[in-house]
Amino acid sequence: MNSWNEGYFTDSTYTYGYYRELSPNFLRWCLTLKGFAVPESSDDDCHCELGIGQGVSANIHAASSTGKFFGTDFNPAHAANAQELAAASGADAKFFEDSFEEFAERDDLPKFDTISFHGIWSWISNENRQHMLNIVRRHLKSGGIVYNSYNCLPGWAPAAPLRELLKLHDSYHVGGGIDNRVKAALNFVEEMIAAKPAYAEKVPSFAQSFDGLKKHDTHYIAHEYFNDNWILPYFKDVVEMFAANKLDFAMTALPVETFAKVGLSDDAWAFLEKIDEPILREQIRDYFINRQFRKDLFVRGARRISVTEAYEKILGTRYVLTKPAADVPLKITTSVAEVNLTEEIYRPLLEFLQEDNFRPKPFTEYLRRHPEKKPQELVEAATFLVDANQILPCQNDAVVKRVKKSCDKLNAYLCERSKYREEISFLASPLTGMGVAVNRVKQIYLALSKAGEKSAERLAAAVWDIMSRQGTRLVFEGKKLESPEENLKLLTTEAETFLSKELPVFKALQL
Numbered sequence: 001m002n003s004w005n006e007g008y009f010t011d012s013t014y015t016y017g018y019y020r021e022l023s024p025n026f027l028r029w030c031l032t033l034k035g036f037a038v039p040e041s042s043d044d045d046c047h048c049e050l051g052i053g054q055g056v057s058a059n060i061h062a063a064s065s066t067g068k069f070f071g072t073d074f075n076p077a078h079a080a081n082a083q084e085l086a087a088a089s090g091a092d093a094k095f096f097e098d099s100f101e102e103f104a105e106r107d108d109l110p111k112f113d114t115i116s117f118h119g120i121w122s123w124i125s126n127e128n129r130q131h132m133l134n135i136v137r138r139h140l141k142s143g144g145i146v147y148n149s150y151n152c153l154p155g156w157a158p159a160a161p162l163r164e165l166l167k168l169h170d171s172y173h174v175g176g177g178i179d180n181r182v183k184a185a186l187n188f189v190e191e192m193i194a195a196k197p198a199y200a201e202k203v204p205s206f207a208q209s210f211d212g213l214k215k216h217d218t219h220y221i222a223h224e225y226f227n228d229n230w231i232l233p234y235f236k237d238v239v240e241m242f243a244a245n246k247l248d249f250a251m252t253a254l255p256v257e258t259f260a261k262v263g264l265s266d267d268a269w270a271f272l273e274k275i276d277e278p279i280l281r282e283q284i285r286d287y288f289i290n291r292q293f294r295k296d297l298f299v300r301g302a303r304r305i306s307v308t309e310a311y312e313k314i315l316g317t318r319y320v321l322t323k324p325a326a327d328v329p330l331k332i333t334t335s336v337a338e339v340n341l342t343e344e345i346y347r348p349l350l351e352f353l354q355e356d357n358f359r360p361k362p363f364t365e366y367l368r369r370h371p372e373k374k375p376q377e378l379v380e381a382a383t384f385l386v387d388a389n390q391i392l393p394c395q396n397d398a399v400v401k402r403v404k405k406s407c408d409k410l411n412a413y414l415c416e417r418s419k420y421r422e423e424i425s426f427l428a429s430p431l432t433g434m435g436v437a438v439n440r441v442k443q444i445y446l447a448l449s450k451a452g453e454k455s456a457e458r459l460a461a462a463v464w465d466i467m468s469r470q471g472t473r474l475v476f477e478g479k480k481l482e483s484p485e486e487n488l489k490l491l492t493t494e495a496e497t498f499l500s501k502e503l504p505v506f507k508a509l510q511l
């Protein structure tokens with residue numbers, strides 16, 4: 001039990017996730033798409049993340065963006081990990097062990113271009129939310145951006161009693177390690193649902209939410225469900241708190257929602273279109289899509305640019321594929337809905353992006369080759385493909401050059417660390433200013449191939465050597481592979497795919 005935790009669950013450390021919504025390059029791209037004025041990145045930029053957790057996102061962004069990075073997390077183990085990563089990259093980053101209250105009182109902080117917080121707002125006390133707003137009020141530049149994500153109503157309404165149950169069970173069964181506590185609470189709810197409570201019968205999504213929850217990691221479940229504080233605001237409540245601190249709601253960090261109709265039926269869209277007031281429309285949209293989690297972008301003094309200017313900027317941005325063109329499905333899963341891409345429009349565009357070894361290219365280059373294409377169609381293509389993470393917007397060459405060294409150092413450190421620990425499955429791309437998912441085995445392959453190794457068999461043997469010494473085994477289709485032959489066979493197949501498909505993309509992303 002800790003006394004510094006202000007009701008936040010700190011009996012275990014948080015997971016090592018990565019979130020691109022915390023990337024300054026991604027945030028700027030989203031706002032430009034929606035027609036907001038955003039300053040170009042520069043060496044004078046200052047960015048801040050509050051509640052950095054293990055600091056994976058914060059460090060990837062500190063290494064791959066220009067300017068200075070600041071962040072804080074009151075959990076000393078989190079702050080220590082973040083500081084270790086920063087020392088490895090050599091990026092201009094300062095990560096503190098301050099609580100939000102302490103951070104708000106610092107007088108050695110600059111004015112920030114972006115202040116981001118992911119997965120915090122719903123799980124802290126009112127006082128702490130106010131401390132975060134004080135930081136924003138005091139330290140955000142005019143025109144600065146704030147990103148905030150949180151659990152919301154109405155989507156959470158049916159499953160809110162599930163959280164109450166888990167927390168209730170835990171509060172009566174003190175003791176044991178975190179795994180036991182989570183498992184005991186899950187077993188309790190499982191048995192309870194089997195006994196058919198009327199609530200579960202009346203609200204079928206209750207049991208469905210529980211089934212979804214069981215698949216998560218115990219540390220994630222503990223952080224999500226075992227906190228003292230847990231609020232479920234409506235969007236409008238959050239907008240009001242931010243407005244009182246001079247922040248205008250701009251958009252969600254979900255690019256497809258720029259095309260307002262995506263994910264909605266014709267009836268729903270016809271209803272929403274009649275609502276002139278944007279905040280009301282956004283709130284009602286949450287009912288139509290039954291939204292449980294919001295990713296909101298606010299701007300201090302939002303300024304509009306013209307549609308033509310926004311289109312020119314979006315089409316003038318370079319894009320890079322995140323996989324070979326042939327592997328991009330024509331039915332893509334965006335953050336809101338599945339979207340069917342038109343083959344005649346998308347295949348040639350994806351093949352264009354693959355040309356010259358995946359060289360990043362602006363869509364204006366494609367338009368010059370195909371003057372018959374409509375700019376709006378290409379803006380839409382960029383939106384769907386970026387949303388579904390099939391392509392990513394790139395930083396300009398001068399920025400890439402400046403951040404390359406810190407990314408190389410961070411990536412080398414992460415690949416080396418992955419030999420011993422399966423924790424961080426992301427590397428930093430200087431090209432995009434974002435993280436790229438690269439699992440432990442692929443990180444080791446990448447490090448070896450950078451050192452000149454080209455044979456799939458030797459890559460597999462090197463990984464197997466590490467795994468067998470540590471007593472770890474691969475799992476294939478849910479089954480643990482026990483014999484060396486089975487493990488080596490799977491590793492060799494993975495190494496072949498790595499060399500033929502992933503390595504060319506990783507090279508393009510400058511990993």
Ligand SMILES: C[S@@+](CC[C@H](N)C(=O)[O-])C[C@H]1O[C@@H](n2cnc3c(N)ncnc32)[C@H](O)[C@@H]1O
Pocket residue numbers: 006008014015017018019050051052053054072073074075078098099100101117118119120124128223
């Ligand atoms: C759910 S985690 C999210 C971490 C990270 N943003 C991510 O998404 O991976 C919330 C983090 O906020 C930190 N935190 C909670 N309350 C805090 C406070 N009052 N001051 C500083 N950090 C806090 C916790 O230690 C934890 O690492």
